[in-house]
Amino acid sequence: MDPRALPPRLVIDPTLHPEISVELRSSPHILRMARSGVRVDTTKNPALLFVIPALLMVLAVATGVEELLVPGVGIGLIVLFRWIALDGTYRSTRRRIRSAQVHANRFILPEDLDYPCQRLLRRAQNAVEAIMASRVHRDGLIDTIDNRVSLPEEVWQIAQRLRKLSAMHAEHGKIVPRDLPPGMEDAFKPYTTALDAAWTSLSHRVRHLEKYAKQVVKADKVYHAHRRLEALAAKTPEYQQLIADTVRDELAHERIRELADQAAHVRKLFEESIAQARLAAGELIKTPLA
Incomplete structure (x- = not known):
């Protein structure tokens, strides 16, 4: 599932x-x-x-x-x-x-939310889980916003607002008749617009979390490759010697140079991916909910 x-x-x-x-x-x-x-x-x-x-x-x-x-x-x-x-x-x-x-106001159950709000909260939780489970987080490479503190607080703030929005959705549905008399639509529209605006804002916030998680997962993959390459880098002289001994002279220098450059290239990719993850985290904290 x-x-x-x-x-x-x-x-x-x-x-x-x-x-x-x-x-x-x-x-x-x-x-x-x-x-x-x-x-x-x-x-x-x-x-x-x-x-x-x-x-x-x-x-x-x-x-x-x-x-x-x-x-x-x-x-x-x-x-x-x-x-x-x-x-x-x-x-x-x-x-x-x-x-x-x-402590009734200090916890939020799934049934406190309507279905759309449940889905949105779950997306936020999945994003945070992906970030916290990443190797780059555990190794302290992306903790620009102190993930262990900021991310649980972010989910709590989102959940609180979703609970309130769910309650107001339910109240709105009971008050506003389905079949409005002609000419009355505009009178009710500002209230519907307010609920829609709150939903849009929270959805945007969750998308920021998901963007951060996506960049972290990308950085994690590059970090994994980088660690593997570091293990190989220790054996670079052996590979260079192998090429020097077996490849024609005109190709040997090119292959040796490629080996020397490869580690630097992967390192650059890794640094770029970390920078992108940190940038996404920066965007997340520009407009805090708390």
């Missing part, structure tokens, strides 16, 4: 504390519960399971009926094991839901 056709991934505010971010990212179903308004049911605390065995033991002591003590202890042990199993899950779920509710 084309990665561009897949739904976008969860987006979390990159400025959120790392521990909270990891917790939110590990439980997308909890985030959906929080987004849907689910409240923690405090009436189902597993500790309430101890009420029955406790009553039996109190009753046994108060009445002196020892036969009630054994069932009370037995039920108490069963309840204890069940409480140990349930209480941890209960507390963890309650804590995670509360955390997700507190």
Whole structure:
């Protein structure tokens, strides 16, 4: 399947504390519960399971009926094991839901967006993923805009605006009638134009990201070839000697010169590709969304 056709991934505010971010990212179903308004049911605390065995033991002591003590202890042990199993899950779920509710504006789920906005966000995520996975990025050759910081922030800013645009699209569709009375089209047009302008701006932003990613991928390929050529360059004297020993004199000098020039040529291509990637990154930060 084309990665561009897949739904976008969860987006979390990159400025959120790392521990909270990891917790939110590990439980997308909890985030959906929080987004849907689910409240923690405090009436189902597993500790309430101890009420029955406790009553039996109190009753046994108060009445002196020892036969009630054994069932009370037995039920108490069963309840204890069940409480140990349930209480941890209960507390963890309650804590995670509360955390997700507190930070509800710090994450964006795929279902927060309409389909066109989902596609656009996915394209932005794919572009950033390609950049971050590149060897030229990992080796620090293109980090003109501090990719590890700037790119996650860029995706977050785009996602926030797409969420708002999706909500306004939905609202606009409910308010504006499909069949407008004659002469009323112009009255509604400025609102439609505003939504279209926002969409165009965000699309343009994503295309800048994709252009940057394209240049990075191109630089990566040249960098890979350059590294291979460097390995061969160490053996250049052996190749030159081979040519000198086997090729006619009038051709030997030309072939030796070609070997000497080839490394410089590939190096130049590599430097040009890196420069183009940095130029694309520069264009990306000329008009920051943040």
